Amino acid sequence: MNYLYYPGCSLKGTGKAYEESLLAVFDTINVLLEELEDWNCCGATAYMSISELKAFALSARNFALAERQNRDTGTARLLVPCAACYLGLNKAQRYLNEYPELFSTVKEALDEADLILSGPISIRHPLDVIYSDIGLKTIKDNVVRPLQGLKFACYYGCQIVRPYADFDDQFKPYTMDRIVQAVGAEAVDWPLKTRCCGGSLTGTIKDVGLRLSYILISEAKKRGCDMIATACPLCQFNLECYQKEMRKLYRHELDIPIVYFTQIIGMALGIDPHKLGLHRLFMSPLTAFQMRATSGGVHVRN
Amino acid sequence: MEEWRGWRKISYESELDHLFVNEIASIPGGDKLFTCIQCGTCSGMCPLSPYMDYTPRQIIAMIRAGLRWEVLSCYTTWLCASCYSCTVECPKEIKLTDIMYAVKRMAIKQGVYPKKFPIPILANEFFKSVEDSGRSSEGRLILKLFLKTNPLKLFRQTGLGLSLFLKGRFSLKKETIQRKNELRSVIKALETEHMVKSREELGLLKETTI
Ligand code: SF4
Ligand code: SF4
Numbered sequence: 254m255n256y257l258y259y260p261g262c263s264l265k266g267t268g269k270a271y272e273e274s275l276l277a278v279f280d281t282i283n284v285l286l287e288e289l290e291d292w293n294c295c296g297a298t299a300y301m302s303i304s305e306l307k308a309f310a311l312s313a314r315n316f317a318l319a320e321r322q323n324r325d326t327g328t329a330r331l332l333v334p335c336a337a338c339y340l341g342l343n344k345a346q347r348y349l350n351e352y353p354e355l356f357s358t359v360k361e362a363l364d365e366a367d368l369i370l371s372g373p374i375s376i377r378h379p380l381d382v383i384y385s386d387i388g389l390k391t392i393k394d395n396v397v398r399p400l401q402g403l404k405f406a407c408y409y410g411c412q413i414v415r416p417y418a419d420f421d422d423q424f425k426p427y428t429m430d431r432i433v434q435a436v437g438a439e440a441v442d443w444p445l446k447t448r449c450c451g452g453s454l455t456g457t458i459k460d461v462g463l464r465l466s467y468i469l470i471s472e473a474k475k476r477g478c479d480m481i482a483t484a485c486p487l488c489q490f491n492l493e494c495y496q497k498e499m500r501k502l503y504r505h506e507l508d509i510p511i512v513y514f515t516q517i518i519g520m521a522l523g524i525d526p527h528k529l530g531l532h533r534l535f536m537s538p539l540t541a542f543q544m545r546a547t548s549g550g551v552h553v554r555n
Numbered sequence: 556m557e558e559w560r561g562w563r564k565i566s567y568e569s570e571l572d573h574l575f576v577n578e579i580a581s582i583p584g585g586d587k588l589f590t591c592i593q594c595g596t597c598s599g600m601c602p603l604s605p606y607m608d609y610t611p612r613q614i615i616a617m618i619r620a621g622l623r624w625e626v627l628s629c630y631t632t633w634l635c636a637s638c639y640s641c642t643v644e645c646p647k648e649i650k651l652t653d654i655m656y657a658v659k660r661m662a663i664k665q666g667v668y669p670k671k672f673p674i675p676i677l678a679n680e681f682f683k684s685v686e687d688s689g690r691s692s693e694g695r696l697i698l699k700l701f702l703k704t705n706p707l708k709l710f711r712q713t714g715l716g717l718s719l720f721l722k723g724r725f726s727l728k729k730e731t732i733q734r735k736n737e738l739r740s741v742i743k744a745l746e747t748e749h750m751v752k753s754r755e756e757l758g759l760l761k762e763t764t765i
């Protein structure tokens with residue numbers, strides 16, 4: 254199995270730990286990832302507010318690059334971990350497909366740069382790839398340190414399963430829950446898996462953004478979770494980085510580590526925590542991992 | 556006793572702008588908005604509606620009625636976090652999130668938003684940085700946003716910035732792609748007259764930067 258990897262801007266910055274843990278996990282289970290050569294921003298969200306057409310064209314350049322770089326016989330497979338990029342690229346592909354005039358306009362523009370846009374490519378989120386392609390069995394077989402006793406709230410955020418994804422249930426997603434269970438931990442059932450965390454509102458209309466993130470954290474805490482598992486760099490950022498402010502604002506002890514689901518898999522596979530970017534989190538989940546995990550000790554290098 | 560709340564605000568028939576709805580409906584798939592049954596599912600699903608001045612359902616009704624100014628100047632579209640809850644639940648498959656984006660684009664184009672309001676500024680800075688270098692540089696974006704909106708906030712925020720920096724998650728380095736010219740010719744091609752015409756037919760408005 255071969256995947257082209259589209260990091261997106263966040264995974265090179267605030268979401269670095271997501272990239273590190275993702276690469277480490279794929280490396281351990283021997284699935285090859287090749288970074289998309291000279292990828293550009295997918296043009297999601299903020300770009301959409303200025304020019305829809307250019308946003309689609311930005312995505313289309315990435316598709317053309319993927320087709321060019323694809324060495325497999327079948328359709329190019331693009332692995333996209335950031336929820337915003339995943340949605341943006343998916344949306345662009347949908348619209349190019351559904352609206353022929355849009356397609357020809359964008360195609361014509363790409364021609365100017367000798368970029369060829371032909372067939373569709375397959376845009377995949379790591380949750381999808383791990384659940385559907387790699388399979389829970391492979392993950393289970395590779396677990397050396399089962400995470401028994403740990404309780405996670407799996408938070409999918411809004412833009413992974415909504416509105417274009419078809420690998421999970423839009424209303425009650427389960428793939429992350431199953432993955433967490435496959436490594437021996439518990440996933441609580443909670444109704445807020447896809448409730449919006451506020452997105453960039455935490456930085457723009459702060460009162461509202463913080464409130465939305467706060468609701469998620471307090472509900473997860475209420476259910477006795479040790480950590481919240483995320484699959485998007487912005488969700489992770491919102492839930493983790495504003496805890497101090499929320500504590501002040503809502504007078505509520507909120508401390509709870511917010512990890513990427515790839516870090517959870519990595520810990521269970523026995524990967525060095527440093528390689529998983531655990532040291533980049535504000536609140537280290539290491540103690541929680543150590544206290545609860547049954548067999549084997551975690552080597553701390555923080 | 557009820558307190559006197561001033562004059563009730565009335566929109567007169569003569570003030571309605573019937574072209575407005577067609578402009579919005581011209582985005583891809585936008586004509587579905589004519590089928591809205593005002594059921595309110597979108598408002599019920601929207602996690603932001605308690606904070607909005609008009610709920611998503613009201614926005615659709617107002618667009619159809621032709622209340623151009625009221626729609627362009629409200630806070631609803633700025634509060635929309637593009638979470639797509641409304642879009643997936645609407646029984647008439649109306650693409651509400653796309654409509655919110657269309658209203659945002661129009662408001663930005665016409666400059667209808669409070670001064671120093673962070674959202675259009677963020678959108679614009681993001682746009683410029685990507686148009687220029689093909690990628691966005693998170694750190695620079697945040698810095699510019701604070702300088703253009705409220706410089707004092709920057710100092711309050713530096714605590715967070717510093718912590719992120721220490722964790723290796725924040726940098727002011729400029730991110731860029733290698734073949735900028737390639738991207739530029741794509742973007743330029745979209746700006747030629749012929750293209751602008753076909754894009755107007757597509758209902759994709761021309762952008763303006765602040
Ligand atoms: S949408 Fe994706 S590629 Fe674009 S800035 Fe955000 S993370 Fe980066
Ligand atoms: S939950 Fe928040 S950060 Fe995650 S995709 Fe939705 S808006 Fe974006």
Ligand code: SF4
Pocket residue numbers: 590591592593594595596597598611612615644645646647648649651
């Ligand atoms: S859910 Fe759809 S049909 Fe119902 S009010 Fe909203 S837009 Fe109209």
Ligand code: SF4
Pocket residue numbers: 597600601602603604611634635636637638639640641642651652655
């Ligand atoms: S996409 Fe916008 S309007 Fe629709 S539910 Fe989400 S926040 Fe509300």
